[in-house]
Amino acid sequence: IFNRVHKGWRTFLHAGFVDGVAAFASPFTLTECLRLRNYEFASSLWQKWLDAFSSETFSSGIERIFRGAHPPGGEKWTRDVDMELFKELGVGSGGFGPVFGCGFIEILRLIVNGYEDNVMLLLDGIEEIPRRLSQQKVGSYSIRDRIIHKEVKEIIRTESGISLAIGEGMHATFDRVIVTSGFTNIQLRHLLTNDDSFFSYDVNQAIENSHMTGSSKLFVLTQNKFWKAEELPSCILTTGVAKAVYCLDYEPDKPSGKGLVLLSYTWEDDSHKLLTFDKGERFQILKRDLAKSYPRFADLLEPADGDYDNNIIQHDWILDPYAGGA
Template structure:
């Protein structure tokens, strides 16, 4: 077994068929087979795999480059207590303001005196894009609380971090700016199901030695159910089956490589 605690920055295939993984700590590792389970955007932008034409078929390359990913933003506030319980305030607020969704999270339901957590600005796509310019989390937090104050002044009056420490007790995250994801999850635009099919069935190249490159896609971005663990698990099993078969191993009857034949014919 080999566990490498470093991000992969590139994958290339040598003339002898082995793969070389370039790591962000400057090191390199070689392997016989590779499973790529990151997002399609990370495959293209961070790892540059699509610059190497001999790894994937053209339709798979296109799917990696064109598959849509959702942007999302979240901001969490650690509060001194679960004020919504003490003051009979709503546990969830939905608005048409910049804040959009506000969720009160109780991680210690058996302890009425425990800290609380409030998730605000649970936003997607355009609503997420609007607040990307608020790069300072303190400024963003106060701006969003002000928006909530216009809807529920009583709730907003309690919405400040523990010890008034915004630096430590406020966390903000934008998935579009996440260097390891570049988006929250795959969500097809109309007509992009053909891309999902190209990504999902890519692992079946292992069944044909003439087209088997030894690299296989997995993860929810390469499934039909982007953003859900089911798609990630299913594609992981698919890719593992591909590796076993490609290296000469024996698969159990009913395995995905042999048994999965149904595809939707988009031209019909």
């Protein structure tokens, strides 16, 4: 059932797209150019995509490529079957249907940069990356020694440099500032788009009008790795409320150790409809939905020690005060 979608997508990744007039480089070609640091050539290839697809949504871009006169793989995708399958399967990681309304270029950028490929499990948690980076020394100080542990409010350009409002009337001035917060904070918290002291009018408008994607996750720490003992799937994709379920093993050397189930990994509308439910309600809703297709999995899915408060964690990126979206 997935043959046409699989063949078309793999051909697109390797051979790109020809619309009869222009040829567009494959995502893998762009990835290889970036890997070889051939940035000038990569930029010229990428510009062709920007010129032709910058106004396309992901949905319209996919339709243009795979339902046009020259579809990769040689077979046009059907709207009622193939497009629906692709919505559920995505680019191999599931659930891209909710982001069909987002920009085609934004999703293509994820693929070109390989963000969906060769994903690795960090046993010490994602925070281990900034922790180790902070331990590296620059001169005689580590980055960790320079962390002020205060929230940055407004960022202001002054005659003497760039001033950061960092607390109760406190300011610190620097020659250069690298801002890593999301567009929401750049506009509303740091006030960088209030005037043209940092960016031009057009750039300010681009920042303020950029779409921030909603995304929700719900994690359940389980007493054991029940999916292994019961030979249940460790990855489940559905068309229901529980769109994507992933079973994670952070203790592979301990067969009797605890397990972790990412019960819900959703985007946009699928995420937004869950925002009004607390984690306990959300867990029950997702579990009930999952029981329709995998009743045994749902029966065994419970937080360790029955502790709903500490062993269920949910995160909604759109409500994160330091992100404002994914």
